[in-house]
Amino acid sequence: MPDVMVEVRGLAKTYRRADGSEVQAVRGIDLDIYKGEIFSMLGPNGAGKTTTISMISGLLAPTAGRATIGGFSITTQGMQAKKLLGVVPQEIALYPTLSARQNLEFFGRMYGMGGRELQKNVDEVLDFTDLKERQKDRVETFSGGMKRRVNIGVGLLHKPQLVYMDEPTVGVDPQSRRRILDTVIRLREERQMTVLYTTHLMEEAQELSNRVGIVDHGQMIALGTVGELIQKVGEDDRLILNIGEQSVPDSVRTRLLQEVPGVSTIEFAPPPPTNGNEHPANSQLTILAQRGRRALPVIIQIVNEARIDILSVEVREPDLEAVFLQLTGRALRD
Amino acid sequence: MRKMLYIALNDLRVFFREPGSLVAIVLLPTILMLAIGYGIGQTAIAPTQVRVDVLNNDGSALTERLLGQIRAANNALVLCPMDDQDGSCRLDAAQPLTAEAISRRLLDKVTQAALEIPAGFGAALESGQTATLIYRSNNNAASPGIALQAVQAAAQQVGGAQVAAQVGLSVAEAYPPVGFSDDADRSAFRQGVYDRATTLWADNPVRVDYVQSTAPNAPATSSTQAGFGQSVPGMGSMFVMFTVMTALYAILRERRNWTFQRLVMMPIDRRSILAGKILMWFTAGMIEYGIVFGIGLLIGLNLGNDLLALLLVMVSFTLCITALTFTISTLVKTDAQANSTSNLLALSLAPLGGAWWPLEIVPPFMRSIGHISPVAWAMDAYNKLLFEQGTLVTVLPEIGVLLAITAVLFFIAVRRFKYE
Numbered sequence: 001m002p003d004v005m006v007e008v009r010g011l012a013k014t015y016r017r018a019d020g021s022e023v024q025a026v027r028g029i030d031l032d033i034y035k036g037e038i039f040s041m042l043g044p045n046g047a048g049k050t051t052t053i054s055m056i057s058g059l060l061a062p063t064a065g066r067a068t069i070g071g072f073s074i075t076t077q078g079m080q081a082k083k084l085l086g087v088v089p090q091e092i093a094l095y096p097t098l099s100a101r102q103n104l105e106f107f108g109r110m111y112g113m114g115g116r117e118l119q120k121n122v123d124e125v126l127d128f129t130d131l132k133e134r135q136k137d138r139v140e141t142f143s144g145g146m147k148r149r150v151n152i153g154v155g156l157l158h159k160p161q162l163v164y165m166d167e168p169t170v171g172v173d174p175q176s177r178r179r180i181l182d183t184v185i186r187l188r189e190e191r192q193m194t195v196l197y198t199t200h201l202m203e204e205a206q207e208l209s210n211r212v213g214i215v216d217h218g219q220m221i222a223l224g225t226v227g228e229l230i231q232k233v234g235e236d237d238r239l240i241l242n243i244g245e246q247s248v249p250d251s252v253r254t255r256l257l258q259e260v261p262g263v264s265t266i267e268f269a270p271p272p273p274t275n276g277n278e279h280p281a282n283s284q285l286t287i288l289a290q291r292g293r294r295a296l297p298v299i300i301q302i303v304n305e306a307r308i309d310i311l312s313v314e315v316r317e318p319d320l321e322a323v324f325l326q327l328t329g330r331a332l333r334d
Numbered sequence: 335m336r337k338m339l340y341i342a343l344n345d346l347r348v349f350f351r352e353p354g355s356l357v358a359i360v361l362l363p364t365i366l367m368l369a370i371g372y373g374i375g376q377t378a379i380a381p382t383q384v385r386v387d388v389l390n391n392d393g394s395a396l397t398e399r400l401l402g403q404i405r406a407a408n409n410a411l412v413l414c415p416m417d418d419q420d421g422s423c424r425l426d427a428a429q430p431l432t433a434e435a436i437s438r439r440l441l442d443k444v445t446q447a448a449l450e451i452p453a454g455f456g457a458a459l460e461s462g463q464t465a466t467l468i469y470r471s472n473n474n475a476a477s478p479g480i481a482l483q484a485v486q487a488a489a490q491q492v493g494g495a496q497v498a499a500q501v502g503l504s505v506a507e508a509y510p511p512v513g514f515s516d517d518a519d520r521s522a523f524r525q526g527v528y529d530r531a532t533t534l535w536a537d538n539p540v541r542v543d544y545v546q547s548t549a550p551n552a553p554a555t556s557s558t559q560a561g562f563g564q565s566v567p568g569m570g571s572m573f574v575m576f577t578v579m580t581a582l583y584a585i586l587r588e589r590r591n592w593t594f595q596r597l598v599m600m601p602i603d604r605r606s607i608l609a610g611k612i613l614m615w616f617t618a619g620m621i622e623y624g625i626v627f628g629i630g631l632l633i634g635l636n637l638g639n640d641l642l643a644l645l646l647v648m649v650s651f652t653l654c655i656t657a658l659t660f661t662i663s664t665l666v667k668t669d670a671q672a673n674s675t676s677n678l679l680a681l682s683l684a685p686l687g688g689a690w691w692p693l694e695i696v697p698p699f700m701r702s703i704g705h706i707s708p709v710a711w712a713m714d715a716y717n718k719l720l721f722e723q724g725t726l727v728t729v730l731p732e733i734g735v736l737l738a739i740t741a742v743l744f745f746i747a748v749r750r751f752k753y754e
C-alpha cells in the first residue's frame with residue numbers, strides 16, 4: 001500500500017447563487033493521491049475540478065466532507081497543511097505590473113522565506129521555468145506561455161512535496177504546452193514530487209498520469225490507471241465520420257444500433273460555430289463499436305442509404321475519450 | 335505580522351505603478367486645491383470671517399472709535415450689521431437686528447459673539463466713570479475666541495485700564511437674558527463680569543499678544559491663510575476619500591486576477607491578509623494628505639500651533655474613510671458599482687461636510703445634516719487648528735467622533751469580509 005499524500009472523503013460543495021438558486025458543483029468525491037505520483041482529474045468544463053482544488057487547498061470551505069494533506073486536516077490544521085502544498089491556479093494569479101522576479105519574491109515572502117534563501121529559490125525557479133532572461137520585465141509584457149510558466153513557478157517556490165496544477169496549459173501555444181508538460185514530468189522524475197493535475201484534454205491525462213480520475217457533474221465517475229480505464233470500454237474502436245454540414249436523422253441511429261453488431265454508443269456533434277470567413281467545420285458522427293474496423297462497410301452503407309455523404313472516416317484505438325463517451329454519452333470537449 | 339507588512343508594501347507598489355496614479359493623487363488634488371484656495375481667498379466666504387453682532391445703544395464718537403479698534407485688531411472680524419457686505423453678515427432682511435434676533439443668531443452659531451454697548455457708554459468713559467461692555471459668546475469659556483481677544487485689545491486701547499476690566503463673557507447655553515430685573519442684579523452681574531475679566535487679564539496676557547500678532551497685514555490672516563486654510567484640508571480630505579476608495583476597485587480586481595485567492599491558499603493567517611490591505615489603503619490616504627498639506631505648506635499655509643493634533647486629525651479621518659471603504663467593499667460586486675459608489679460617496683460627503691466651502695456659510699440645518707459626513711468633523715477640527723489656534727484638547731471631540739465611527743465600521747467590515 002503506497003503512502004497517501006492527499007486523502008479526500010465525501011467532499012461536496014453547493015454554491016448558492018445571488019438569485020437564491022443552488023449549484024451542486026461537487027457531489028461527494030472520495031480520492032487518495034499517493035506520494036510521488038501524478039494524478040490527473042480529467043473532466044469537461046464545469047465538471048467541478050477547480051471547485052475541488054479550491055476546497056482541498058483551503059480556499060473554499062466544503063459544504064460536506066473532509067480532506068487531509070500529509071495527515072493535516074485542511075480545515076482545522078490549515079497552516080500545517082498549506083505549508084506542504086504549492087498551488088498553480090487555473091487563472092494567471094500574478095501582479096501584471098510587477099516583474100516576474102518581483103512576483104516571485106513577494107509570494108516567496110508569503111511562504112515565510114527571506115534573505116539568501118529567498119533569492120536562491122527565486123533563481124532556481126527562474127532557471128527551472130527558463131525565465132531568467134526576462135525576469136526583470138513586467139509580467140504584462142509576457143506571452144501567454146511565459147505567464148503560465150511564472151504562474152507555475154510561484155507554486156514551486158518553497159519546494160513543496162505536493163503541487164496542485166489546475167489546467168496549466170489553457171490558452172497556450174503547442175510549443176509552450178509541450179514545455180509545461182515536460183516540466184510536470186520533471187517534477188515527478190527529478191524531485192519526486194506529488195502532482196494533482198487537472199485537465200479537460202485526454203491526451204494530457206494519458207501522457208502524464210500514473211492514475212486518472214474522470215469527473216463529470218461533480219462526481220468521480222471512474223478512477224484508475226490509463227490502462228485500467230481503457231479496459232472498461234473493452235476493445236471498442238472509435239469511428240469518427242465527418243459528414244460536412246449534414247445532420248443525422250434518428251432512423252439512422254436506430255438502424256446502426258440494431259443492425260451493426262458491436263455498436264454501443266452513437267454521438268453526433270454539430271459543427272462548432274465559425275467566425276464567418278473560415279470554412280465551416282464538419283459535423284461529426286462518432287460511433288463506438290467492438291472490432292469497429294470490420295463493421296465499417298456496413299456502417300458506411302447504412303449512412304449512405306440515408307443520403308448522407310461521408311467526407312472522411314477516422315478510426316481510433318480505445319482511449320480516455322472513448323471511456324468518457326461510453327460513461328456519459330457525451331464527448332469530453334465542450 | 336511581517337507578512338502583513340509585505341502585503342501592504344507590495345500593494346502600495348502595485349498602486350503607484352497603476353497608469354495615471356500620479357495624476358490622480360498628485361496633479362488633480364493640487365490643481366483643485368490651488369484653484370479653490372485662491373478663489374476662496376479672494377471672496378468673502380473664508381471661514382476666517384467671524385461675525386460679531388453689535389447692539390449699539392450708545393452712538394457716541396468714543397463708541398465709533400472702539401468699533402474701529404476692534405476692526406483693526408483682527409481683520410477676520412465682521413461687525414454686524416454695520417460692516418455687512420455681499421451678505422457676509424447673513425442678515426435677515428425682514429428682521430431688524432434686535433436683542434432677540436442677536437440671541438438667536440448666537441444660539442444658531444451664525445455669529446460667534448455679540449457685543450452690547452449700553453447707552454451712555456461714551457459719556458461714562460469720558461467722565462472717568464466705569465463703563466461696562468457686555469460680551470456674549472457661544473465659545474466655551476475655556477477657549478475664548480478671537481472675537482473676545484479683539485474686543486479686549488480694542489477696549490484696552492480705547493479706554494485703557496478702566497474699560498479693559500469691564501469686558502465679560504458668558505457661555506451660550508447659560509448666558510443671562512438681556513435686561514436685568516433690578517439694579518442690584520445688574521451690579522452683581524457687572525461685578526461678576528469685572529472679576530472674571532480681571533482674572534482673564536491677569537492669567538492670560540498672552541492672548542493680547544496673539545491678537546496683536548494677527549493685526550492687519552500680518553501673514554496669519556492673509557488671503558493665503560483664508561483661502562488655503564479651507565482648500566488644503568477640504569480638497570485634501572476629498573482626495574483622501576477618492577484615493578482610499580480606489581480600494582473598492584482594487585479588491586475586485588485582486589479577486590478577478592486570483593492574486594487574492596492565491597494569498598488565501600498560502601500559509602498566512604486570513605486576518606493578516608485583511609490587515610495588510612487595510613494598512614495599505616490607510617497609508618495611501620495618509621500619503622494623499624501629505625501631498626496636499628505639503629504643497630499647502632510650500633505656498634505659505636500656516637499649519638497652526640499643534641502639529642501633533644493636526645496629524646491625529648488626519649489619522650482619524652483617514653482611518654474612518656478606510657473603515658467605510660472596507661465596509662462598502664463587502665457589498666460591491668462589479669467595477670461599475672465600485673466606480674459609482676466611490677464617486678457618489680466622495681462627491682456627496684465632501685461638500686456636505688464642508689470640504690468645498692466652509693460650513694459657516696450654509697444654513698444651520700444644513701450644517702447639522704452635514705455632520706452625518708465624517709468630513710464635517712474633520713473640517714471642524716481643521717478649522718479650529720488652522721484658524722482658531724486650537725490644540726489637541728480643543729479637537730479631541732472631533733477625533734473622538736471620527737474614531738467611534740471608525741470602530742463601528744471596522745467591526746462590520748471585519749465580520750462581513752469574504753475570503754472565498
Ligand SMILES: Nc1ncnc2c1ncn2[C@@H]1O[C@H](COP(=O)(O)OP(=O)(O)O)[C@@H](O)[C@H]1O
Pocket residue numbers: 015016017023024025043044045046047048049050051052
Ligand atoms: N462562485 C460560484 N458560484 C456559483 N457557481 C459556481 C461558482 N464557481 C463555479 N460554479 C459552478 O460550479 C460548477 C463547477 O465549476 P468549476 O469547479 O469551475 O468547474 P471546472 O473547473 O471543472 O471547469 C460549474 O457549473 C460552475 O458554473
Ligand SMILES: [Mg+2]
Pocket residue numbers: 049050051090166167
Ligand atoms: Mg476549472
